[in-house]
Amino acid sequence: MATPPSLPDRQAVRLRVNQYLEAFFREQLAQAASIGPAYYELWGVTHTLTMAGGKRLRPYLCLLAYHAYGGTDDRTLVAVGAALELLHVGLLIHDDIIDHDTMRYGIDNVSGYYQKYYRREHNLAANAARHYSDSLAMLAGDLLLTSAHTILLDSGLAPAQIMVVQRHLQRALFSVVAGEQFDTDSVLREKTTVDSLRIAELKTATYSMVAPLLCGAELAGASVAERTKLSLFAANLGIAYQLCDDLLGSFGDPSITGKTNQGDLEEGKVTYLLQATLRRCTVSQRTGILKAIGKPLTAHQAEKIRTVMRRCGAVAETEALIDDYHQKALIGLASTHLPATTKQAFRALVVSLLQRQR
């Protein structure tokens, strides 16, 4: 590659993907309205949630790799970005059901919205309201997960390219489901025996990093050898990204992250951060933490656990591990044949991803 390709602008990608998604939802909402107001409402809630999450990181990664390998047809790539976002939001909706979360992006998620609805309109008890709202959320997720495949059909992408993207989407889902299963089972296991890094790789790295980057690279015509190197970069970056997410899950500012900072603890989620804490803290702290997590916590209880996490060195250990994966990602990146300026842009992106506040 002689001349370094220009790299896409993050805000421009975000805007164009949002426009594409808006057009998709306009169409679906119109069709839903023709069926009935309740269905229009379900699509409306799903639409609101999808547009509330605005980073559009995965589309950006896809376009970044596409440009890096010399792709030039941005217009159709925006559709691929939109597909990646639908997969993402569909997965989040189903993940939130599993985790009993009712908020996402600072607003009610689909379950949260309908829990209020069923309690208000039908005066249902909490358990029944949860079952019905989770049912609707499951259906909303089904719509988005499959729309991720079909939004491509009218994109103007060549059929062969659509099939490339669909393969990546399906490979990613295959991996995410494995990760979700590990994660779900992990809540029930001896916390220290869970391979939390493997879960991060399966559940986050594949669909958030590997699929978008490889999709972009393959559509631009990158060789199999290049894609293999890029996937090393992507997988390691993805694990580092998830470790950051775990830190934000307990130390993030809810007004910035848009989600509670004690949800992971209340769900008893086995993060590397928690495992390092249990390994490093005193026996009595360990007993206290294991007794407290996995159920609703007061703000005071959560803060006490955070203090232990910091003081025993678990936060620092997690940060060091993020650095390790960051370095591994950079080695993968260095092994590619991308131009130096492109590599520099990737490195800058990585830094911004791993120092994010939300």
Add this chain to the structure above:
Amino acid sequence: MATPPSLPDRQAVRLRVNQYLEAFFREQLAQAASIGPAYYELWGVTHTLTMAGGKRLRPYLCLLAYHAYGGTDDRTLVAVGAALELLHVGLLIHDDIIDHDTMRYGIDNVSGYYQKYYRREHNLAANAARHYSDSLAMLAGDLLLTSAHTILLDSGLAPAQIMVVQRHLQRALFSVVAGEQFDTDSVLREKTTVDSLRIAELKTATYSMVAPLLCGAELAGASVAERTKLSLFAANLGIAYQLCDDLLGSFGDPSITGKTNQGDLEEGKVTYLLQATLRRCTVSQRTGILKAIGKPLTAHQAEKIRTVMRRCGAVAETEALIDDYHQKALIGLASTHLPATTKQAFRALVVSLLQRQR
């Protein structure tokens, strides 16, 4: 169309679709095994369930329409049939979560299997076991619903044909989800105000009849006008089929249907049969039924309700309505330009569908 095309053999279609599905699952199981034994098990349970349901009605309808309109490439059509079945089983898995059903095709469904697993292996209380098992079932359904799209990618179908099928699959899902939502909400509404026939159309007719028949017809090159007529046939047949299903849901033989014959009553499902019963029975019978349904019933209670359903004429009314939709379907069929022998074969199929025991 001068010479009537030969129509496919139902057993041959079943065998070939099963072979295709077996090959699909072999591949997925091998990949799942490389991730870990738990994931292999999840795919295994999903595989067992998929193969336990053996009618393969939707693939047959698809091939029937394909042949009827002159299609000759059976090999690739088997892949379309497999896709329709994956959609079908994925939808059933999610539907069973909503309805709290744990059996399907006479065996544990995904939720049922994992409820036992979580109680046995982790000694979980019923509620927790249900949440975790429903979570895994949701994930299994996600895998099948999206695989319905991607199983086509390696089918040998031309890309343009794959896209035709994917559009039908997505249109069907869009409608089913609307029907599921109506159905879910119907449990909470005044039973007599629910439009149960509309639910049957959205939830069953579209994906079980309209999508398979139109898919086959479009792939064979049938005109838009023909497809419109065929869809009238399909939609009316689908509603009749669902009404039969409702009768089987209360009057079927569990050893033949593979599911309980009091599940609909226990779930408080608003079927046309139930509505006709509530409209026709005495005030005190009505009060008794409304008080009893929507929760677990003894066999004696269920039998009492069945007796009311029969005696008040609700069963006969439902059977008459099945005949009505049957006739409407035949009018749609008659309006097509299919050869007389093909129409005759379709009519024979309809009779067998509406007189089924399972």
